[in-house]
Amino acid sequence: MKLKNAREIEEGTVLKEGTSKKNKTGNWKTFEPVVDFDKCIHCMKCVMYCPDICIFQKNGKRGKNDLSMCKGCGICAQVCPANAIKMVKRK
Ligand code: SF4
Ligand code: SF4
Structure with missing residues (x-):
């Protein structure tokens, strides 16, 4: 089943x-x-905690996000010890 958005999912x-x-x-x-x-x-906490595996690491460094998979849950921002991640409203 391919869904375009959450509204297409019926309760239950x-x-x-x-x-x-x-x-x-x-x-x-x-x-x-x-x-x-x-x-x-580059502590990689966000990489470990992201429930959608959409943050990548490359050569021991934190890489970019794959936002096509990101649900915007904000867990990465919560666990980041350097306060390096801000959640912003999507345009
Ligand atoms: S907002 Fe949630 S899903 Fe998106 S990158 Fe952060 S932890 Fe992963
Ligand atoms: S963004 Fe924050 S949690 Fe993620 S690797 Fe960098 S310092 Fe660590």
């Missing part, structure tokens, strides 16, 4: 596991994370 619906890759849950969010790489200390 059970979705098949592993579908977020197909459904691009990033389209549903209201807020999105913006990273200040000048503040980032």
Whole structure:
């Protein structure tokens, strides 16, 4: 089942596991994370805690987000010890 947005899901619906890759849950969010790489200390906490595995690391450094998968939950901003992530309203 391919869904365009959350409103298409009826109450009580059970979705098949592993579908977020197909459904691009990033389209549903209201807020999105913006990273200040000048503040980032590359601790990788956000990488570990992101429930949608949309933050990547490259060569031991924190990389960019894949916002097409990000739900805007704000967990990354909450766990960041350097206060390097701000949640901003999506345009
Ligand atoms: S807002 Fe949530 S889903 Fe998006 S990158 Fe942060 S932890 Fe991951
Ligand atoms: S949690 Fe904050 S400091 Fe750590 S890698 Fe993520 S953005 Fe950088």
